[in-house]
Amino acid sequence: MKQIIAFLITAFFAVMGTALAQDNPIKQRQDLMKGNGDALKLVGEMLKGEKPYDADAAAKALTKVSGAMDEFPTLFPESAKPAPGVKTNAKPNIWENMTDFKAKAEEVKTASVKAAEAAAGGLDSLKGAIGAVGKGCKGCHEEYRVKKN
Amino acid sequence: MYRLLSICLAAFLTGPAGALAQEPDAEPHQPSVENGRYIYIAGGCGSCHAAPASEKCDDPKTKDDFKPVGGRCLKTGFGTFYVPNITPDKETGIGGWSEQDFIKAITEGTSPSGENYYPAFPYSSYQRMKRTDLVDLWAFLKTLEPVSSIVPDHTLSFPYSIRRGLNIWKALHLDGKTFTPDPKKSAKVNRGAYLVEGPGHCGECHTPRNFLGGKIETKKLSGGPSPEGKGYIPNITPDKSGIGSWSEKDIVFALETGFLPNGDVIGGTMAKVQENMAQLTAEDREAIAAYLKSVPPVASDRPKTN
Numbered sequence: 001m002k003q004i005i006a007f008l009i010t011a012f013f014a015v016m017g018t019a020l021a022q023d024n025p026i027k028q029r030q031d032l033m034k035g036n037g038d039a040l041k042l043v044g045e046m047l048k049g050e051k052p053y054d055a056d057a058a059a060k061a062l063t064k065v066s067g068a069m070d071e072f073p074t075l076f077p078e079s080a081k082p083a084p085g086v087k088t089n090a091k092p093n094i095w096e097n098m099t100d101f102k103a104k105a106e107e108v109k110t111a112s113v114k115a116a117e118a119a120a121g122g123l124d125s126l127k128g129a130i131g132a133v134g135k136g137c138k139g140c141h142e143e144y145r146v147k148k149n
Numbered sequence: 150m151y152r153l154l155s156i157c158l159a160a161f162l163t164g165p166a167g168a169l170a171q172e173p174d175a176e177p178h179q180p181s182v183e184n185g186r187y188i189y190i191a192g193g194c195g196s197c198h199a200a201p202a203s204e205k206c207d208d209p210k211t212k213d214d215f216k217p218v219g220g221r222c223l224k225t226g227f228g229t230f231y232v233p234n235i236t237p238d239k240e241t242g243i244g245g246w247s248e249q250d251f252i253k254a255i256t257e258g259t260s261p262s263g264e265n266y267y268p269a270f271p272y273s274s275y276q277r278m279k280r281t282d283l284v285d286l287w288a289f290l291k292t293l294e295p296v297s298s299i300v301p302d303h304t305l306s307f308p309y310s311i312r313r314g315l316n317i318w319k320a321l322h323l324d325g326k327t328f329t330p331d332p333k334k335s336a337k338v339n340r341g342a343y344l345v346e347g348p349g350h351c352g353e354c355h356t357p358r359n360f361l362g363g364k365i366e367t368k369k370l371s372g373g374p375s376p377e378g379k380g381y382i383p384n385i386t387p388d389k390s391g392i393g394s395w396s397e398k399d400i401v402f403a404l405e406t407g408f409l410p411n412g413d414v415i416g417g418t419m420a421k422v423q424e425n426m427a428q429l430t431a432e433d434r435e436a437i438a439a440y441l442k443s444v445p446p447v448a449s450d451r452p453k454t455n
Contacts, residue, residue, distance in 0.1 A: 041412030048398040131427065134407035137414040142209065147380055147417060 025075040026088050032068040032075070039064045040133070043115075047127055055119045058126060062116035065133070069109035073102045089146040101144055108136035178281045185289025188282045190214075190428050192275070192348035196421045197221060198235050200298075206231075207377075209421055217290075218242075218298040223269055225376055228305030230269045238295035251287045252280070258319060265315035267303065268322070268362070274350035277328040282348065322363045334443065337432075341440025344433060345370075354382045354418070357450060371447035380417065381451050388446035400438035401431075 039061035045051040046058055081095055082088050094101045111132040118129035189195065195214025198221070202210035206222035219234035237244040243251065250261040258265060258272040266272065308314055328347050330339040345351045356364040357373030371391065372384035384391030392400065399410045404426040407415045415423045426434060 037412035039412070040408060041410070044402060044406075044408050044410065044412065047406075048396075048402050050396075050398070130408070131406050134414050138407050138416065138420045141414060141416050142420060145416070 025077060025080040026086065026090075029072055029075040029080075029090070030088075032072050036065050036068055036137075043126070043130065047123065047130065053123045055122070055126075059116045059119040062112045062119065062133075066109045066112040066116065069105050069112065073105040076101070089148075091144050091146055094144045097143075101140070104136065104140040104143070108133065108140065111136045178284050180288035181285045182289050182292055184282065185285035185287070187429075188278075188286045188348055189289055190425050191344060191433070192286070192350070193422055193425050194235070194286075196425060197223075197232050209418055211421070215293060216296060217293065218296045219300040220298065223377065225269065227267075227309040228303060230267060230303045230305075231301045233300050234296065234298045235290060236293050236296045236298070237291050238297050241297050241299050242295060243290070244295055248284065248287050251290075252283050255283060255286075256325070257323065258315070265312045265319065267305075267309075267312075267315065268318060271350040271353040273322045273364070274347060274353055276323060276325060277343070277347040279327060279343075279347075318362060321361060335439070337436045337439050338443050339440075340433065341436035341438070341443075344429075344437055345440055349437070351385070355385050368447050368450070370441070370444055372449050372451060377418070384447070384449040384451070385441055386444050386447045387442050388448050390449035390451070391446065392441065393446060397435070397438040397442055400441055401434045404429075404434045404437065405431075 042051070042061050043058050046053050076090065076094055076098070078095070080088075080090075082090060082092055111129070115126060115129040115133050118125045195211060195217055198217030198219055199211035199214050200216065200218050200220050201208035202212050206220065207224060211221075217235045219232045221232040223230040223232065234242040236242040239245050246254075246261055253259050254261070254266065255272055256276040256278070258268065258270060260266060303310075328343045330336075331342070334342070352364055352370060354376060355370045355372055356366075357368050357371060358376075359365050370384070370386050371388070372382045374380075375382050387393045387395075395403075395410055403409055403415060404423060406427070407420065407423050409415060414420075426437070
């Protein structure tokens, strides 16, 4: 009986937690960007020779990025605009230029799909493809992310 | 203090002629347009002199780096500067200049008619450039398409609107010295130092300035408030408040791809600079990294934000 109650309580919080995350696109998009940063950090470490080159791991990390970029632009509903007291680095012009914003996300997705494919060709092949990913990230951050000081 | 005042007064009246002794000319140099193009990229000439990509005169993106028609605006605490046309157009660009005019402009900040340029044109860095590189750069500029393009006048507040006042600034900040390699350092570090302090003019943003607008040499490359008002320029000395935790490979990789060690990307005005750095040779990026790791670590003056 105790086990069942414990299970129900755990399940309740787990479900609530998921529900809360789904209701919180700001948190979701921040998590996706954090994930992208971690994935690209790993790729960078391999390209710099700080970690042994692992084509599968690199491809997996870049596929994570391209997957994230599918979901990312869907997380900008009107309800998740910047507002007083809301901590977000999203600039309000995203909502004025949604088509361009989505195109820029798509650009990063395409570049990371290509980079994931290039990973199998070895370190130099991936190195040649990673610049386009960085360019995509920069292009979008420049327009739509609050400047980091 | 009296000494400073008398320098200022003398300079204001006479101009900084004494400070600008020319180096004796070495053997004649056969100009290389190819190296000139490389120096144009390393110096970021296009990033400022090319037209902005959009209607916004301060759009960091450019239309075409190799069409330096001018028109970009730099909004600073002194007022707004408009970047001039440096295509070889005779009327509105620099088509009527001689090589000597060009070298004087870029190393002394003086126009062919003797007017002072504002140091938004980073001639206090460019004065360090090798004369051969300048001759090559001039040869390259002459190959560009001449474009007729008239740029608005600067709109500066008093007293900055008086160009003559720049004689003081020049007396304090120009010494007319080209880059001298440090014999105690490797050829690689010296090449990096040349690129950073000369054409790359990294210190124009990354070195903090005193109240007279001069770079504080003891705090070289340790970052400071952005000259364009918004934000704070990062410390790029090997201090823990700077890039102390970065390896040389991290610097090379960031300059090549735009990725920072934490997986984020370079932003702001540096994004354009990074794209220029990505076009240099791998050896030059490695030289820049080696030099940056060799400069004295300086703690950032940046105020705590939290």
